[in-house]
Amino acid sequence: MIEVFLVTGMLIATTILICLYRAVFGPGAFNRVAAASVIGTKTVVLVVIVGYIFERPGAFVDIALLYAILNFLGTLIFAKYLERGEVCSA
Amino acid sequence: MTRMSEKNFSVLVTLVVLTIFWLLLSPLTVDIYKFFIGELHHEHIPHVLFLLGSAIISIAIVTVISHDLMIKKEEQMWLKFKRLLAYLPWELYQILLANLDVAYRAIHPKSFESGRSGGMFGVGPIDPEIIQFETTLRSDLSLVTMANSITLTPGTITILVDPPIGKFWVHAIAKAPADALLVDQSMQKKVAHVYLEEG
Amino acid sequence: MFSLDLIVNGVTVALFVIGLFFMFSGAIGFLRFPDFYTRLHATGKCDTLGEILIIVGLIIYDGLSPLSAKLLFLSFFMLLANPAGTHAMMRAAYVTGVRPWKRGEARQ
Numbered sequence: 336m337i338e339v340f341l342v343t344g345m346l347i348a349t350t351i352l353i354c355l356y357r358a359v360f361g362p363g364a365f366n367r368v369a370a371a372s373v374i375g376t377k378t379v380v381l382v383v384i385v386g387y388i389f390e391r392p393g394a395f396v397d398i399a400l401l402y403a404i405l406n407f408l409g410t411l412i413f414a415k416y417l418e419r420g421e422v423c424s425a
Numbered sequence: 426m427t428r429m430s431e432k433n434f435s436v437l438v439t440l441v442v443l444t445i446f447w448l449l450l451s452p453l454t455v456d457i458y459k460f461f462i463g464e465l466h467h468e469h470i471p472h473v474l475f476l477l478g479s480a481i482i483s484i485a486i487v488t489v490i491s492h493d494l495m496i497k498k499e500e501q502m503w504l505k506f507k508r509l510l511a512y513l514p515w516e517l518y519q520i521l522l523a524n525l526d527v528a529y530r531a532i533h534p535k536s537f538e539s540g541r542s543g544g545m546f547g548v549g550p551i552d553p554e555i556i557q558f559e560t561t562l563r564s565d566l567s568l569v570t571m572a573n574s575i576t577l578t579p580g581t582i583t584i585l586v587d588p589p590i591g592k593f594w595v596h597a598i599a600k601a602p603a604d605a606l607l608v609d610q611s612m613q614k615k616v617a618h619v620y621l622e623e624g
Numbered sequence: 625m626f627s628l629d630l631i632v633n634g635v636t637v638a639l640f641v642i643g644l645f646f647m648f649s650g651a652i653g654f655l656r657f658p659d660f661y662t663r664l665h666a667t668g669k670c671d672t673l674g675e676i677l678i679i680v681g682l683i684i685y686d687g688l689s690p691l692s693a694k695l696l697f698l699s700f701f702m703l704l705a706n707p708a709g710t711h712a713m714m715r716a717a718y719v720t721g722v723r724p725w726k727r728g729e730a731r732q
Contacts, residue, residue, distance in 0.1 A: 336633060336685070343640050343678070346648075353651040357663070365660050365717050372709055373654065373667045376702065377647070380675045383682060383695070392686075396694050397450070403701055410709040418716035449693055524646055524673045531653030531666055553662055553724055576707045582665060583711055584718045596661050596714065596724070 337388060344384045351377050368413045375406035432492075439492040443484045453477065501621060508619040509570075515615070516574060523579040530598065552599045555584070558606070560591040560613050567620040574612055581606060632684060639681030646674030659725035660717055668710035675702055 351374050358370035379399045386395025416422050448454050456473050459465040465473070530551060562568055568591070572583040575595055580602030585594040597603035606612070653666025679699045683692045 336636075339633075339637055339640065343644065346644050350647050350651040353655055357654060363660070363722070365713065365722060366663065369660065369664060369667065369713055370654070372713070373650075373671060376671055376675060376706060379698070379702075380678050383679065383698075387682065392691055396691060396698070400450075400694065400698055400701075403698060403705065407701075407705040407709055411712050414709075414712035414716040418719050449690075449697060454690065520669075520673060523669050527653060527666055527669045528646060528649035531649045531656060531670070551658070551662060553659075553726070555718075555724060572711070573707055576668065576711060580665070582661070582668065582714055584714050594718070596665075596718075598662060598665050 340384055340387045344381060344388060347377055347381045347384065351381070364417060368410070368417065371413075372406065372410040375402070375409070379403045379406065436488060436492045439488045440484065443487060447480055447484065451476075451480070453480075505566075505620055512615060512619050516577065519574075519578045523577060526579040527598075554597055554600075554603060556595050556597055556603050556607060558593055558595075560593065562591045562613070562617060562620070562622060563588070564620060564622065567616055567622060570619065571613065571616045574616065575606070578602075578612065579605075632687075636681040636685040639677050639684070643674040643677035643681065646670045646677065650674060660722055661714065661724050664710050664714055668707060672702060672706040675699075 354370050354373050354377070357366050358374065361367050361370060379402050382395055382399040382402060383392070386392040386399070389395070412422055453473060453476055456465060456469065457477075460470075460473070560571065562571055565588070568586055568588055572586055572593070575581050575583045575593065580598045582596050583593060584596050586592070595603070595606060597606070647670065650666050650670030653670065654663050657663045657666055676699045679695050679702075683695050683699075686692045686695070
């Protein structure tokens with residue numbers, strides 16, 4: 336099965352590369368933030384797959400959970416900042 | 426159901442949810458299991474007890490601070506929960522349809538040029554518009570369910586919600602999904618049925 | 625001949641393939657669609673289902689274990705968090721006045 340995990344990981348990395356085009360060239364801040372968020376959610380799955388490749392999924396699933404929560408918070412904070420021009424009103 | 430005050434109910438739900446979450450993430454779950462079948466080594470017991478105590482203290486602190494954020498007690502909660510469970514399979518089917526729809530539009534070679542309609546779901550590839558409509562839904566939970574259902578069904582995403590008048594701003598990717606929401610209104614009736622509001 | 629391992633691995637591979645198809649179509653839509661709102665249509669839906677299908681494949685590969693419970697929680701979290709993040713970005717763009725693309729215009 337390790338070949339399957341390797342191929343799946345490489346294909347997910349390819350989709351990340353496709354989304355990287357929007358993060359670098361995409362017109363405006365919104366496209367870049369959306370690209371960052373999408374790359375983050377894809378990375379969560381990639382981390383889990385890498386855990387299975389290294390045959391230590393237990394540790395890597397914890398990292399993936401933490402990364403998912405951080406990515407969600409980051410997306411919300413970026414959206415709020417772009418909407419209001421400030422993250423936290425005094 | 427026995428009568429329970431609003432505060433006790435939210436405290437109880439928060440405690441149960443936090444405890445399950447802690448058991449799910451903690452490696453101590455294995456140790457506790459070993460303790461009950463009598464395989465835990467004696468040297469480990471103080472260590473496990475210390476971590477268990479700190480877990481209980483932190484769960485208590487979080488519950489005291491944030492129990493009122495978690496859930497509010499409502500009328501006929503059990504009936505609403507059962508109806509929500511009955512609503513979910515239809516929603517999952519809609520998610521599958523939505524994904525096939527977007528995948529078709531993304532791969533279609535002429536998504537942007539011709540104005541002709543046709544294709545898998547009888548709709549032209551891309552003709553976006555922003556629509557507004559008012560609903561009869563008022564409560565928080567029903568508005569959240571409606572907004573998430575709109576986002577997950579084919580071709581539409583919620584942009585804004587105005588809770589006092591139940592008004593939705595929706596971005597539709599083509600004419601047909603917008604009409605499904607404006608004319609058909611079956612989703613709105615289903616959500617109103619789940620939360621016992623008049624459709 | 626048909627052992628249980630073979631069936632489990634086959635189901636896992638099938639779920640991986642379907643999930644990767646959805647992830648690829650989401651990425652292609654993100655690249656091709658003409659403006660910000662339609663791009664979020666592609667990522668908000670296809671990515672969520674594709675990633676959840678891959679994680680469900682891992683759950684089936686793993687069987688009944690604490691690890692599968694964690695993975696199940698991860699997939700539920702994605703099912704809730706991805707539409708919420710999409711909705712937040714959509715709302716920010718609409719409030720700050722990003723103009724939606726109409727048919728016949730040049731792509732942004």
